[in-house]
Amino acid sequence: MKQIDARGLACPAPVLQTKTALQGESSRSVRVVVDNAASQQNVQRFLESQGFQTTLEQAGSDYLVIGNRESLLSGRLYPETETHDNAKKIMVICASDRIGSGDDTLGKKLMANFLRTLKEMGDDLWSLVFVNNGVKLTIEDSDVLEDLTAYESAGLKILVCGTCLEHFGLLEKKRVGETTNMLDIVTAMQVADKIINM
Known part of the structure; x- marks a missing residue:
């Protein structure tokens, strides 16, 4: 072993x-x-x-x-890269729990509206990635938890930075997405057709 x-x-x-x-x-x-x-x-x-x-x-x-493992053959590619035939692979990275600077209340409202509107991308929306303060959107009592859970149930890949969750003491409070690391995120970025940073 x-x-x-x-x-x-x-x-x-x-x-x-x-x-x-x-x-x-x-x-x-x-x-x-x-x-x-x-x-x-x-x-x-x-x-x-x-x-x-x-x-x-x-x-x-x-x-x-x-x-x-029974066989010496490797498993599937890591991370998953499957998508619909004609769909682009758009990755959205949320590094904050708000959009812009200035009024925090407005910034959080804008982020919530942004995340709720992403469904308009249809099958092109491939992955949501949450890092830094953005991980706070994936925890219990998040204003967008219900929306993110619906995305995940519909098959959207949601990656949440484990180092970030640990830094903020939120690992046990995460309620949606896969706890992940920079290797996963960088590998996913390599296969994405487009990356949107928020």
Whole structure:
């Protein structure tokens, strides 16, 4: 079994270390130790994308992600890049919970209206990414939580920065989207046809 100690590393380093350790290896089983929930979720999702069945154990403050796979063939591409045949892949990155500067109340109202209006893009809207203060839009009591949940239920990919959630102490309050890391975000940016920054 391949052993990887990724404790003390900030996202996306645990995923990158795991990816590097598995390159060129014929391991059918791997054990990754991390020390925070965001890294645990990211490593677990990465291993599953590579064809591993995962289990989780906790030892004190450490998380042990154990992966086993039947075949040495890799899993699907990571992250998912499927889309409708004729649709463009538009990614919207929300780095704040408001639009513009000046009046905060107005800025939050504008962001809520923007997110609610995104559905007008139809199938071209491929992914929503929340980083920095933008992660506050994905937590309980968010004014747009119902809208984001509806988008996710309809198949829209929603990525939420785990490092950002941890920084603000909001990891346990997130209610929509996948907790993710910069590797996921950068990889998704590579395949997007258009990126809109808010």
